[in-house]
Each structure stands twice: as C-alpha cells, then as structure tokens.
Amino acid sequence: MKLKGACLFGQSGGPTSVINASASGVFLEAMKHDCITEIYGAEHGIKGILEERFFDIRQEDVKELEFLKNTPSSALGSVRYKLKPVNVSDADYRRILEVFKKYNIRYFFYNGGNDSMDTCNKISKYLQLADYECRIIGIPKTIDNDLNGTDHCPGYGSAARYVATTIMELFHDIHVYDTGLITIVEVMGRNAGWLTAASALASLKGAGPDLIYLPEVPFDVDKFVNDVKNVAKKKNGKAFVVLSEGIKDMDGKYISEYLVSLDRDSFGHAQLGGVATVLAGIISDNLKVKVRPIELSLLQRCAAHLASGRDVEEAFMAGQMAVKYAVEGETDRMVAFERLPGKEYKIKCKLLDIRQAANIEKKIPISWITEDRTGVKKEFLDYALPLIQGEINFPLEDNLPRFAKLKKVLVNKK
Numbered sequence: 001m002k003l004k005g006a007c008l009f010g011q012s013g014g015p016t017s018v019i020n021a022s023a024s025g026v027f028l029e030a031m032k033h034d035c036i037t038e039i040y041g042a043e044h045g046i047k048g049i050l051e052e053r054f055f056d057i058r059q060e061d062v063k064e065l066e067f068l069k070n071t072p073s074s075a076l077g078s079v080r081y082k083l084k085p086v087n088v089s090d091a092d093y094r095r096i097l098e099v100f101k102k103y104n105i106r107y108f109f110y111n112g113g114n115d116s117m118d119t120c121n122k123i124s125k126y127l128q129l130a131d132y133e134c135r136i137i138g139i140p141k142t143i144d145n146d147l148n149g150t151d152h153c154p155g156y157g158s159a160a161r162y163v164a165t166t167i168m169e170l171f172h173d174i175h176v177y178d179t180g181l182i183t184i185v186e187v188m189g190r191n192a193g194w195l196t197a198a199s200a201l202a203s204l205k206g207a208g209p210d211l212i213y214l215p216e217v218p219f220d221v222d223k224f225v226n227d228v229k230n231v232a233k234k235k236n237g238k239a240f241v242v243l244s245e246g247i248k249d250m251d252g253k254y255i256s257e258y259l260v261s262l263d264r265d266s267f268g269h270a271q272l273g274g275v276a277t278v279l280a281g282i283i284s285d286n287l288k289v290k291v292r293p294i295e296l297s298l299l300q301r302c303a304a305h306l307a308s309g310r311d312v313e314e315a316f317m318a319g320q321m322a323v324k325y326a327v328e329g330e331t332d333r334m335v336a337f338e339r340l341p342g343k344e345y346k347i348k349c350k351l352l353d354i355r356q357a358a359n360i361e362k363k364i365p366i367s368w369i370t371e372d373r374t375g376v377k378k379e380f381l382d383y384a385l386p387l388i389q390g391e392i393n394f395p396l397e398d399n400l401p402r403f404a405k406l407k408k409v410l411v412n413k414k
Contacts, residue, residue, distance in 0.1 A: 002033075002035040002327060003035060003106050003107075003133060003135060003327075003329075004035045004037060004106065005035075005036075005037055005104045005105060005106025005107065006036070006037050006038035006039070006040060006103050006104050006105045006106065006107070007026075007030050007036045007038070007039050007040065007105070007106070007107035007108070007109070007323070007326075008040045008041075008042055008049070008054070008100075008103070008105045008107070008108050008109070009023060009026045009027070009039075009040070009041050009042065009057075009076075009108075009109045009110075009111070010041070010042035010045040010046065010048065010049065010076065010108075010109070010110050010111065011023065011045055011074040011075075011076050011077070011078050011111045011112065012045040012046065012078055012079055012080070012081075012110060012111065012112035012113075012115070012116040012119065013078060013080065013112040013113045013115060013116050013141070013142070014078070014113070014142070014143070014301060015072065015073040015074045015078055015301060015302065016072070016141055016142070016143050016154070016155030016158065016159065016301050016302075016315075017072040017155065017158045017159070017162075017301065017302055017303055017304040017306075017307045017311075018069075018072075018141075018154055018155055018158055018304075018307060018311050018312050018315040019073070019074055019111060019141045019154070019155060019315070020068040020069070020071045020072070020073070020074070020075045020404065021068065021069045021070075021154070021312050021313075021315035021316040021319070022111050022139050022141060022154060022315045022316065022318050022319035022322075023041070023068055023075060023076065023111065023319060024065055024066060024068035024069050024316055024319065025315070025316040025317060025318065025319025025320040025321075025322075025323075026109050026111075026139070026319040026320070026322060026323055027039060027041075027057050027060075027065050027068075027319075028062070028065055028066070028320075029319065029320040029323040029324065030057075030107075030323050031058075031062075033323070033327050035327060036107060036323075036327070037104070038056070038058065038103070038104075039056075039057040039058055040054040040055065040056065040057060040103065040105070040411060041054065041055040041057050041076045042054055042055075042076065043055060043076055043077050043408075043410075044076070044077040044078065044079040045076075045077070045078055045079035045081065045110070045112075045116075046079060046081050046083070046096075046110075046119055047079045047081050048076075048077070048079075049096055049099055050092060050095055050096065050099075052099055052102075053410060054103070054410065054411040055076065055406070055408045055409060055410060055411070056409045056410070056411050059407055059409040060406055060407055060409075061407075064404045064405055064406055064407075065404070067395065067402060067403065067404035067405075068404045069312055069316055070304055070307070070312065070392065070393070070394055070395060070401070070402075070403070071304065071403040071404040072301075072302040072303070072304040072403075073302055075404060075406060080115070081119075082115065082119075083118075083119055083122050083123070085122075086122065086125075086126055090126075093122075093123070093126040096123060096126070096127075097126070097127065097130050097132060100127070100132065100134060101132065102413065103411075103413060105134060106133065106134050106135065107134070107135050107323070107326050107327075108120075108123070108134055108135070108136045108137075109136075109137050109138075109139055109319075109322050109323070109326070110136075110138055110139065111138075111139040111140075111141055111319075112138075112139075112140075112141060112142075113140070113141060113142035113144065113146070113147060113153075114142075114146065114147060114357070114358065114359050114360070114361065115359070116138065117138045117140075117147070117334055117354055117357040117358040117359075118358035118359050120136055120137075120138040120334070120354050120358070121332075121354045121355055121358045123136060124136040124331065124332045124354065125332075128332075134331070135326035135327075135329070135330065135331040136326075136331050136332060136354075137322040137323075137325055137326050137330065137331065137333055137334065137335065138322075138333070138334035138335070138354050138357065139154075139318050139319055139322050139334070139335055140153045140154060140318065140334060140335065140336065140357070141153060141154050141155045141315070142155055142156065143155045143156055143158075143159035143188060143195055143300065143301045144156070144188065144189055144190065144192055144194060144195060145160075145192065145194035145195065145362070146191070146192035146194065146361045146362050146363065147334075147357050147362060148356055148357050148360035148361065148362045149334070149336050149352040149356045149357050149360075149362075150334075150336035150337050150338075150352065150357070150362075151336075151337045151338060151339040151347065152337060152339075152387055154311060154314055154315035154318055155301070155311065155315070156194060156195070156311070156387065157308035157310055157311035157314075157387035157388050158303070158304075158306065158307040158308045158311040158312070158388075159188075159195055159198070159300050159301055159303075160194075160195060160198035160201065160308075160384055160387060160388050161198075161306055161307070161308045161311075161388035162299070162300050162303040162306045163187055163195060163196075163198045163199055163201075163296070163300055164198050164199060164201035164202045164388065165202075165306055166296065166299075166300075167185065167199045167202040167207070167208060167209060167242065168202045168205060168207040168208075170183065170185065170240075170294070171202065171207035171208065171209075171240060172207065174238065174240060174292075175238070178236070179237065179290070180232065180236065180237020180238060180289050180290060181237070181238055181289075181290050181291075181292060182228060182232065182238070182239045182241070182280075182283055182287070182289055182290070182291040182292070183238075183239070183240050183241065183291075183292050183294065184241045184242075184243065184276045184279055184280050184283070184291065184292070184293045184294065185199070185209070185240075185241065185242045185243070185276065185294045185295075185296065186243060186244075186245050186274075186275055186276035186293070186294065186295045186296065187199065187242060187243070187244055187245065187296055187300065188244075188245055188296070188297075188300055188301070189214075189215060189244040189245060189246050190215070190245070190246040191215050191246055191361055191363065192215065192216070192246075192361055192362065192363045192364065193214030193215050193216055193244045193246075193363070193364050194364060194384075195244075195300065196212060196213070196214055196215075196242060196243060196244040197212065197214060197364060197368075197376045197380050197384070198384055198388075199212060199242040200212060200375065200376045200380065200381060201381065201384060201385060201388065204381065204385070208240075209240045209241060209242040210231045210235070210239050210240045210241065211227055211228065211231060211239065211240070211241045211242070211243075211374045211375070212241075212242050212243070212374060212375045212376065213241070213242075213243035213244065213247055213373070213374065214243075214244055214247070214364060214369060214373075214376075215244045215246040215247050215248060216363050216364050216366060216369060217366070217369060217373045218248065218249060218250045219243075219247040219248060219249055219255055220249070220250065221249065221255070221279075221282060224279065224282075225282065225283065225286050225287070227374055228241065228283055228287070229286075229287060232287070232289065237289065241279075243275065243276070243279070244275075245275050247275060254275070255275045255278055255279065256274045256275040256278055258278050259274055259277065259278045259281075274295070276293035276294060276295055277293045277295075279293070280292070280293035304394075304401065304403075305394065305401065307392050307394075308387060308388045308389065308390055308392075309389070309390025309391045309392045309393075310386070310387060310388075310389050310390035311387065311388075311390070312390070312392055313390065314337065314347070317349065318335045318337075318349070321335050321349045322335050325351060330351055332353070332354055333351040333352060333353060333354055334351070334352045334353075334354045334356075334357045335349055335350075335351065335352075336349070336350050336351065336352040336357075337349065337350075338350050345386035345389075364376070364380065365379075367379070368380045368383075
C-alpha cells in the first residue's frame with residue numbers, strides 16, 4: 001500500500017530564475033496522486049515549518065501554478081536557517097516532528113543548495129530515529145552549480161546565459177570610445193567559479209573578456225596588475241576582466257576583505273561582494289587609468305527574461321520526479337542529473353544519497369582552467385554551452401512579464 005498523507009514543499013537559500021519551476025513541478029505532480037491528501041507550501045522554508053505557516057496549494061488556480069514556471073525568485077519565500085546538530089540541541093527537531101504529526105505530513109520536499117540538502121539530511125535522520133514514516137526528497141537548485149553528485153544544478157543554465165549575454169553587451173559598450181578603459185565585472189560564486197566561467201561563452205561570439213579569474217586557484221594581486229597592464233598595452237589602453245566574488249589570495253583571505261571585514265550569515269558564510277571595487281582601486285593606483293567596476297549582484301539570479309528554456313524544463317522535471325520517486329517509496333535522497341554519453345545533449349534523472357550532496361562543493365576541474373589562470377579551456381565550453389539552450393515560453397501582459405499571482409491562503413489547523 002502507498003503511504004497516505006499530506007505533502008509539504010519548501011524553498012531555501014538564494015533564489016534563482018527557475019526555482020519556482022521546480023515548485024510548479026511538485027505541486028502539479030502531487031495533484032495527480034490519490035495518496036497525497038493535502039498539498040502545503042511552507043512560508044520561508046524551515047522557518048515556516050517551525051512557525052506552522054503553511055499555504056494551502058489546493059486553493060490556488062492551476063493556471064497560476066503553471067505560471068510559476070516563468071516566475072523568478074522564491075514564490076513561497078526563502079530562508080537561511082541552520083539546524084543545530086541534534087546532539088547539540090533537539091528542540092527544532094522535536095518541533096518539526098510535532099508539526100509533521102499534526103498535519104500528517106508524509107511527503108517532504110525541500111528545494112535548495114548545499115545547506116538545504118544538509119537540512120534535509122538532518123530532518124530525515126531524526127524522523128527515522130523517531131520512527132515517523134515520512135518520505136523526504138531534496139530538489140537541487142543553485143546558480144553556483146556546486147552541488148556534488150549531479151552533472152549540473154537547476155538555476156545554473158539560466159544564470160550562465162544571463163552572464164554570457166551581459167558580457168557580450170558590455171563588450172560592445174566598452175569599445176565605443178577610442179580612449180583607455182579597464183572594466184572589471186564581478187560575478188557571484190563563493191568557492192566555485194562555474195558562473196564566472198560562463199563569461200567565456202561570450203568569447204565564442206567574439207565578444208568575451210580578456211581575463212577571467214576563478215576561486216578554484218589562488219589569486220595573486222601583483223600578477224593581476226601585470227596581467228591587466230599587458231592586455232591594456234596590446235589593446236589601446238583597454239582591458240575587460242571578469243572575476244568571481246569569492247577569489248582568495250594565497251593565504252585564503254577573500255580579496256574583498258582587503259577593503260572591509262565581511263559579515264557572515266547563519267551558516268557562517270562570509271557575505272561577499274565588493275571585490276571589483278577593491279581591485280578597481282588597486283588598478284587605478286598602479287596604472288593611473290580609468291577603471292569601471294561592475295557588480296552584477298542579484299540581477300544574475302533573477303533574470304527570468306533570459307532564462308534557458310532547457311533549464312526551465314529541467315527544473316520543472318526535477319520537481320515532478322521528486323514526487324514520483326517519493327510516491328514509489330524512495331526517501332533520504334536528492335534528485336540529480338546524469339549526462340549521457342554522445343554528441344547530442346541528453347540527461348536522465350537519478351537519485352543520490354542526500355549525504356553525498358550535503359555540504360560538499362563541486363568545483364571546476366583544475367584541468368579545465370588555463371595554465372596562466374586567466375581563462376578556461378574548451379572542456380568547460382563544451383560542458384556549459386548545452387545548458388543555456390532552449391527557447392522559453394514567456395507569458396506577457398501589455399508586453400511586460402506575466403508572473404504567477406498566488407493567493408497564499410494560510411492553513412488554519414487548530
């Protein structure tokens with residue numbers, strides 16, 4: 001007999017332009033299964049569970065749930081909340097079990113990155129020890145593309161397309177005048193440079209950066225100054241640089257910390273940003289030239305208008321498959337993608353033990369980075385180019401995006 005009970009879905013961590021496509025996949029697929037009695041969405045992820053704030057998804061119009069496929073950010077609200085190890089404090093875990101029993105939640109889907117998979121793993125293990133049967137499946141998402149065990153992550157292809165397109169547009173803009181200009185673009189990426197490396201895709205169209213710096217290799221400020229100086233000499237005083245916000249020096253210190261000390265979130269992660277400004281000041285002082293720092297910031301993760309059609313469909317599929325796997329009896333797993341061999345791009349979904357994804361970062365292979373540490377090789381381009389393909393069916397009203405408008409009816413269960 002199939003497990004019968006309510007299903008709960010939550011979103012966590014930094015949003016993407018396709019995270020709601022996974023939500024749409026979960027909700028629409030859950031409606032097809034009689035064993036799923038109720039469908040809830042947790043407001044602000046794990047925080048909504050602890051505070052017992054659930055949206056009744058069955059009260060939503062199906063058409064609006066379909067619009068989620070092209071709606072950016074986290075429609076239910078996201079959160080950065082770290083569960084303490086159960087041996088340190090079990091208060092949150094006891095509360096979660098209490099809530100799950102109250103609402104008869106037997107299917108739990110959590111959509112997020114490394115830390116979210118860690119949350120999934122902790123809850124799953126606790127419920128097993130408490131002998132409470134609940135199928136728990138993690139659904140991957142991150143523009144950083146750094147989740148272990150999956151070929152790529154939903155959200156990355158769209159952000160990569162945005163970065164590559166924006167770099168091409170900037171390339172044309174900065175070459176308008178015949179005067180010298182050093183342009184430094186800062187891209188998201190803490191310890192993995194997948195998104196920064198996507199700027200190299202612009203080079204396939206002759207409009208890419210001169211220098212790319214990734215966090216996988218140590219960053220040397222003196223070498224950087226010389227690299228920029230050499231490029232500017234050859235290119236009439238111009239140099240186009242793209243670098244990751246997470247680049248560090250040989251001692252492991254973030255370059256952005258050269259300006260100010262960094263705040264940290266609840267997971268202990270440094271709040272990055274500002275490295276382009278730091279390095280622009282260094283270049284200006286050393287080379288006495290005009291420098292323009294540009295930080296793409298939140299734009300790179302919310303640009304649904306430039307989403308990869310393939311990314312949208314795969315994110316939706318990840319949500320669908322999570323429900324199917326759970327109904328079939330799977331638990332304690334994360335949905336992952338496996339790229340099949342051959343010239344034509346094909347993937348299949350698979351399940352990964354959630355411990356293999358929790359808090360383990362996948363970085364760009366060092367062999368894919370050029371020997372001078374200022375670019376990426378063909379292996380990366382062959383990997384990334386298929387992920388930005390596909391047209392999107394982007395709904396418009398008055399030639400402006402038509403995003404989902406959810407009622408967000410809170411469940412009142414006394």
